[in-house]
Amino acid sequence: MPEPSLYCVATPIGNLDDMSRRACQVLAEVDCIYAEDTRVTRQLLSHFGIQNRLVSLHDHNEAGRVAEVLAVLAQGKSMALVSDAGTPLISDPGYHLVGAVTQAGFRVIPVPGPSALIAALSVAGLPTDRFCFEGFLPARGNARRKALAALAAEPRTLVLYESSHRIEALLTDMLTTLGGERQLVLARELTKRFEQVCRGTVEALLQAVRTDENLRRGEFVVMLAGAEPAAPAEQDNTTLLRLLLEEGLSVRQAAKVAARLTGQPRNALYRLATALAQEAP
Ligand code: SAM
Numbered sequence: 001m002p003e004p005s006l007y008c009v010a011t012p013i014g015n016l017d018d019m020s021r022r023a024c025q026v027l028a029e030v031d032c033i034y035a036e037d038t039r040v041t042r043q044l045l046s047h048f049g050i051q052n053r054l055v056s057l058h059d060h061n062e063a064g065r066v067a068e069v070l071a072v073l074a075q076g077k078s079m080a081l082v083s084d085a086g087t088p089l090i091s092d093p094g095y096h097l098v099g100a101v102t103q104a105g106f107r108v109i110p111v112p113g114p115s116a117l118i119a120a121l122s123v124a125g126l127p128t129d130r131f132c133f134e135g136f137l138p139a140r141g142n143a144r145r146k147a148l149a150a151l152a153a154e155p156r157t158l159v160l161y162e163s164s165h166r167i168e169a170l171l172t173d174m175l176t177t178l179g180g181e182r183q184l185v186l187a188r189e190l191t192k193r194f195e196q197v198c199r200g201t202v203e204a205l206l207q208a209v210r211t212d213e214n215l216r217r218g219e220f221v222v223m224l225a226g227a228e229p230a231a232p233a234e235q236d237n238t239t240l241l242r243l244l245l246e247e248g249l250s251v252r253q254a255a256k257v258a259a260r261l262t263g264q265p266r267n268a269l270y271r272l273a274t275a276l277a278q279e280a281p
Pocket of ligand 1: 013014083085086087088089090091092114115116117160161162163187188189190191192219220221
């Protein structure tokens, strides 16, 4: 180890053959390894015949660990940070620690490798020149619908993480908030035995998830095609509906009035008004 450093080491998201030689070498050589769940990492280390000291670092004790890590670095020792799977800090603990270590002037060295987000994007077939990663949306329905409404006009490919418990609810909320026509890709259990990548419209994939219980199992990356740039009429509708909502009309009334004024279908205006109402603070 050339100088005292914190190594952020990526580990497999399923297939253990994705562990890099450099990751093994670093995990064997550092003074100790900070791990999200020491039992999970112990299994990984034993698979590769690595023996090293493991210290837990998770969302609930991260702040308290910072001083300890800085003290070890100050003694000239290096350590590694790993999460249960994939790349640390990507919807996983470590942000506070890395911030504190860099601020204290120590080096933080990435040991890159698997991440579900990048693996999923690489096979989705959706635009990847730009994308918007939102991690996990809120678990509660209202907050999740509000978050989706705020992302409705996002033109970049949207990437989300989701668990099996909420995949159906997420797709249901996408249908009600964004409509059913957009292209969606579900990447499930990547690099594992039951890996599956499903492509279709929001409506079609929601139907598939509802009818096939296997499609509700495992870990998911959900990728949604970005919104088409709003047509001028749509922009006018947004302005008109915002105004009507600000004047105190309900979503239903606003859609009705806008439909009469513009001659456009009330359903589409109702959906837009619903999204705008959820967007409001
Ligand atoms: N740090 C990890 C990474 O770099 O991918 C992500 C950790 S986050 C707590 C866990 C979420 O990542 C899962 O709920 C799922 O959405 C996604 N994920 C992890 N492994 C996956 C896999 N093998 N296939 C699909 N999604 C996965």
